[in-house]
């Protein structure tokens with residue numbers, strides 16, 4: 001009976017949004033606004049102050065996974081006036097609201113909003129047979145406002161209805177707190193007191209196609225602070241006392257990355273205290289840490305145990321010691337030896353009539369811009385009995401990407417002057433305007449048979 005009552009109360013709240021309201025008395029405040037409050041671990045929610053079960057009869061509660069809040073979404077979306085559908089075979093949740101659609105695949109970080117591809121930092125998942133989805137991403141895309149009360153562990157979702165507010169965010173979403181990862185899910189986080197590690201960090205970020213974030217101590221180190229021949233210098237004192245000097249907030253949200261390339265100078269064989277502050281302050285569980293250093297002569301290996309101790313839930317790879325003369329090839333070798341490329345590589349599937357073609361994309365802006373157009377239907381035609389070409393519906397921005405290479409069978413590229421995609425099944429001629437996008441990982445034998453409309457999607 002209580003359940004029926006609460007369903008009726010929710011329906012009352014839902015119908016209050018529309019002119020055909022089924023419930024008579026409404027205050028001015030609730031006429032055009034719906035406010036849903038949820039709490040971590042609590043199976044009840046309130047809709048405009050009225051209590052209701054979030055997942056009627058199932059007792060499912062919102063949970064925190066990674067650093068994100070996952071909720072059983074159906075009643076929330078339906079309360080807002082949207083719909084939720086479930087595709088069992090592909091384990092995909094389809095959420096529709098106000099002409100927009102979100103597709104979320106269970107345990108996959110790839111999400112689709114209409115035609116755009118996003119990489120989530122916490123994948124939707126199924127717990128105890130219930131589908132739990134990332135509320136922040138959904139709310140932002142459907143233009144609901146979301147507020148998070150840390151102390152109360154409470155989420156408040158608000159939507160204001162009315163012509164002037166339709167399709168407008170109620171308040172700006174907090175992208176810093178719970179945003180969407182960009183294509184490059186790797187960041188170089190580094191500390192450098194005198195600039196050596198900074199130079200190496202910049203080179204590594206370039207080679208890895210990763211973002212860059214500096215650990216900046218709130219109180220900068222002077223040259224006296226760094227005079228480690230003096231026992232009393234600040235650096236030595238901090239090491240001896242296991243200090244954690246305060247550091248500035250990053251401009252980027254570290255939680256959105258899967259791989260942290262962590263750079264530091266060796267101080268007495270170890271990573272400096274400011275790096276320890278970083279490791280203590282951020283939840284890096286589930287992430288891969290790739291340490292690198294500069295030093296007078298000491299290697300990096302002796303410093304890795306401390307990194308593992310301070311980030312026990314992370315995977316810490318082999319380290320890399322660089323110098324002012326480190327070459328790009330050495331960095332690439334380290335990245336390769338530690339599976340960096342395979343971990344951070346985005347793959348695209350072309351569903352050809354004969355068989356699927358899987359393409360591994362490069363870490364460049366053109367590839368990123370291409371991925372942002374997926375999923376796509378591409379109309380492939382033969383060109384010069386060497387390559388299959390297709391024109392994307394929207395021009396792909398290649399302005400920030402290096403161009404010019406000799407394509408080999410299996411290479412995927414954009415020919416900049418025409419803007420067409422090109423997938424090579426024979427080796428081609430060097431072309432200065434050819435922008436590399438990636439290369440085929442499997443299914444190369446099907447390229448020559450590509451003909452007509454082919455679906456391309458993120459793998």
Ligand SMILES: Cc1cc2nc3c(=O)[nH]c(=O)nc-3n(C[C@H](O)[C@H](O)[C@H](O)COP(=O)(O)O)c2cc1C
Nearest residue numbers: 192193194195196197265266268269295296297298
């Ligand atoms: C407090 C302190 C301790 C250091 N200890 C070592 C060490 O144990 N072994 C070593 O080879 N270099 C050591 N160095 C030198 C630095 O690792 C080296 O100069 C590094 O490249 C500086 O990087 P940065 O310019 O990014 O700060 C130490 C430097 C300082 C300031």
